[in-house]
Amino acid sequence: METLEQFISYVSNNGGYIWVQFYRHFLMAAYGVLFAAIISIPLGILISKYGKLSSWVLAFGSIIQTIPALGAMAVIMIVLGLGANTAIFTLMLYSILPITQNTYVGMKNVDKNIIEAGYASGMTKFQLLRMVELPLAISVIMAGLRTAIVIGIGVAAIGAFVGAGGLGAIILTGTNATDGTAIILAGAIPTALMAIAADVIMGWIERKLQPVKSSKTRTT
Amino acid sequence: MLEFKNVTKRYNNEKAAVNKLNLKIEKGEFICFIGPSGCGKTTTMKMVNRLIDVTDGSILFEGKDINQQNPVELRRSIGYVIQQIGLMPHMTIKENIVLVGTLLKWSNERKDERARELLKLVNMPEEFLDKYPHELSGGQQQRIGVLRALASNPPLILMDEPFGALDPITRDSLQEEFKKLQKELNKTIVFVTHDMDEALKLADRVVIMRDGEIVQADTPDEILRNPANEFVEEFLGKERLIQGRPDVTTVGQITGGSPVTVQPRTTLKVAIATMRDKKVDSLLVVDTGNVLQGFIDIEAINLNYKKASYVDEVMETEIFSVTEDSLLRDTVHKILRRGAKYVPVVDDQHRLTGIITRAALANIVYDTIWGDGMEFENTAAEVE
Numbered sequence: 001m002e003t004l005e006q007f008i009s010y011v012s013n014n015g016g017y018i019w020v021q022f023y024r025h026f027l028m029a030a031y032g033v034l035f036a037a038i039i040s041i042p043l044g045i046l047i048s049k050y051g052k053l054s055s056w057v058l059a060f061g062s063i064i065q066t067i068p069a070l071g072a073m074a075v076i077m078i079v080l081g082l083g084a085n086t087a088i089f090t091l092m093l094y095s096i097l098p099i100t101q102n103t104y105v106g107m108k109n110v111d112k113n114i115i116e117a118g119y120a121s122g123m124t125k126f127q128l129l130r131m132v133e134l135p136l137a138i139s140v141i142m143a144g145l146r147t148a149i150v151i152g153i154g155v156a157a158i159g160a161f162v163g164a165g166g167l168g169a170i171i172l173t174g175t176n177a178t179d180g181t182a183i184i185l186a187g188a189i190p191t192a193l194m195a196i197a198a199d200v201i202m203g204w205i206e207r208k209l210q211p212v213k214s215s216k217t218r219t220t
Numbered sequence: 221m222l223e224f225k226n227v228t229k230r231y232n233n234e235k236a237a238v239n240k241l242n243l244k245i246e247k248g249e250f251i252c253f254i255g256p257s258g259c260g261k262t263t264t265m266k267m268v269n270r271l272i273d274v275t276d277g278s279i280l281f282e283g284k285d286i287n288q289q290n291p292v293e294l295r296r297s298i299g300y301v302i303q304q305i306g307l308m309p310h311m312t313i314k315e316n317i318v319l320v321g322t323l324l325k326w327s328n329e330r331k332d333e334r335a336r337e338l339l340k341l342v343n344m345p346e347e348f349l350d351k352y353p354h355e356l357s358g359g360q361q362q363r364i365g366v367l368r369a370l371a372s373n374p375p376l377i378l379m380d381e382p383f384g385a386l387d388p389i390t391r392d393s394l395q396e397e398f399k400k401l402q403k404e405l406n407k408t409i410v411f412v413t414h415d416m417d418e419a420l421k422l423a424d425r426v427v428i429m430r431d432g433e434i435v436q437a438d439t440p441d442e443i444l445r446n447p448a449n450e451f452v453e454e455f456l457g458k459e460r461l462i463q464g465r466p467d468v469t470t471v472g473q474i475t476g477g478s479p480v481t482v483q484p485r486t487t488l489k490v491a492i493a494t495m496r497d498k499k500v501d502s503l504l505v506v507d508t509g510n511v512l513q514g515f516i517d518i519e520a521i522n523l524n525y526k527k528a529s530y531v532d533e534v535m536e537t538e539i540f541s542v543t544e545d546s547l548l549r550d551t552v553h554k555i556l557r558r559g560a561k562y563v564p565v566v567d568d569q570h571r572l573t574g575i576i577t578r579a580a581l582a583n584i585v586y587d588t589i590w591g592d593g594m595e596f597e598n599t600a601a602e603v604e
Contacts, residue, residue: 117306120271120378121320121368122296131322135310211310212354 006182014186018170022190024084025166028159029152029198032088036095036148041141043096044103045129054104061097069094069155077162087159087166094155095148102144106137139209146202153195157187167191221247221408222268222376226277229263229432237263239432240277247375250402250409252419255429256455261412264429265378268410269298281376296320299369299377299407303384305361307353313339313364314349320372338367341401359390366398370405379411383418395422416456420444428452471551472544474584475565475574481506484513484532488521491531504564504572505535512564512572514539541566544573552581 011018047054064072073090080086110133118132160168170187174180222245229238238260245251253261266272268279270291279286286294307316315322317338318331326334335349342363353361362382369377383391383398399422402409413419419426420440427437428448436448444461447453453461480498482491484505491503495518502517514537524534541564542551555563555576565574 111304111306111309113302113304113306114308116271117300117302117365117368118308118319120269120295120300120302122292122294122323124292127323132308212352 003181003185006179007185010182010186018167018186018190021165021167021170021187022194025153025156025168025191026194028084028087028156028164028166029091029149029194032091032152032156033095033099033145033148035088036092036099037145039092040096040099040144041103044100044141045107045133047100048104048107058097058101058104061100064093065097069158070161073158073162082163084159084164086162087156087164090159091152091155094151098147098151099141099144102147103137103141106140106144107133109140110136136211139206139211142202142206142209146199146206149198149202150195153191153198157191167194221245221249221282222410223280224264224277225280227264227267227274227279228276229260229267229272230275236275236432238267241432241434243427243434243437245408245410247408248406250399250422250424251411252423252426253410253412253429254414254416254419254426254455255435257414259429260432261427261429262380263432265380265410265412268376268378269295269300271295296323296372297374297376299372299374301362301365301369301377301379301382303381305353305358305365305385307361307364307368309353311352312349313351313353313356316353316364317349317367318371319368324372334371338370341370342367342397357390358386359394362386362394363397366401370407374407376408376410379409381413381415382411384413384415391418398422416460420460428455470545471542471548471565471576472573474548474580475544475576479504479562479564479572479575481572482516482531483507484530484535486531487529488525488531488534491516492518492521503531504539504575505531506572510571512539512541512566512570513537515564539564541570542576543568548584551576555581 043057047057069090072093073086076090077086080089114132114136115128118128123131156164156166157168157171159166160172167187167190171184171191172187174183174185174187177183224241224243227238227241228236230236241260241264253264255261263272267274268281268286270286274287281289281294281298308319311319314332314335317335318326321331321334336346339346339348344360344363348356348360348364353364356364365382369379383394386394395418411419411422420443423440425437426440426443428435428443428451430451436443436452438446443452444456447456447461480494480500480503482494482503482505484507494503495501502515504515505513507513513532514535516531516535520534520536528534540554540558540560542554544565544567551563555578562575562577564572565576567573
């Protein structure tokens, strides 16, 4: 009970501070995933076209995924120094695999017959990509972004160790304080809520982008 | 219209998938490529719109070498229909139909109009325009697949087993619809199939292929009548050859023995005696060279018995006869229409060689329905 009271009083006293960190946390995760998407979606398309590359790229992505986030961040800090950039770069690295993999799978799953039909109708490679492959793969790619942002929110929490701020900073304060459980919770609960909210929203977008629509459910 | 000149296709320097193929296709012709799996029929077709590149030789489309043309533009000017239909699942039926129009940057009005126009061709209501492919049945989807190929009004349409994945009833009606459509629109069709019935039903010319080479390229009738070799015969199947018989059997093949004849200068008395002898009611009149002159029947003799004494005075010279090499199919029709009991068969010198009676025709019908009797013996032998 004591913890709960402490938690409520901390949150009511530091509401503004928590909100600022929440927002900062979210931006870090969003930027990381955004930069990752800029690299990974074209990469995923590329490896879906040139099959030989795919195993190498995907293996490389898996290797990155196995490195503990904290260790990776420490190494990157040597290069980029303290601050949000290091955190963003790290979580970008962690987002590359899910996005690349999903783009690759999404592109590969487009029915070969549909591609042949498009091609035989006289589409150029670019038209085929724009009018057929991407629209059909987009929901799978979105699922990759969804995974990436959920992982990213988790990784961003560690960013506090390299001075990136965010909700991780509140958790860190809590671990350093005597009896800091309430403060840890004040950092951890918003982090969890953010992850859940991101998952729900991205899931909704993903469904909206489902390529196979029904004329009845169309909103016209 | 379309010409293959020594066309060869080799994959990775292996044995040729298509070997020195030569074929000329006229405008408005419906060509079926048929053969066992791996005979190169699909490869041949896909080389036309450059989905597969020619290794050697050349293909001329409307007089121009396809290798000299931009592949994208070439494909837009050739319709293409595949077995798996391949409609874009994220586009409406309208968008699917006028896909090539979109690529050619038609205006929206033109696309709208064309889509409506085409949908009318296959008797589908306009509500379908705003539906999505998965809301249609397989047969309806393939109709849309065909319309997509027709959208830009290309002179040539390539079809890769387009009706192969449909149930037999839908397939049948689509085949008929399509054949009608093809005649109306006067399109040249290159149609790949492995279904012989389909090929015989639809094609103006059937091209039978094996191991990358043409075994026989002929009209369905000609292929049924004169299969080029055992492979073709086997491919056609015994069943079909028997069924095909009334279509291709010539008169000569079923002509029965020796008809009863008389000479023109025979007396009527002798003629009557002959009739009585042979138990017939009419006689064919031939001269000494066995050239058919006419016929005489018992009624004519009865009427003229008092006035005439020789056969040539009362015989009917307007006699319907058929030549040995005319088709039985046409002959049957004529016999039935004239209500004749028999028809004399003559050679090209008008010499009498035989006779077809109604009994002989009945036998043919019997054979067609029950086989020629050989099967029974064969099955009997197998049972033992």
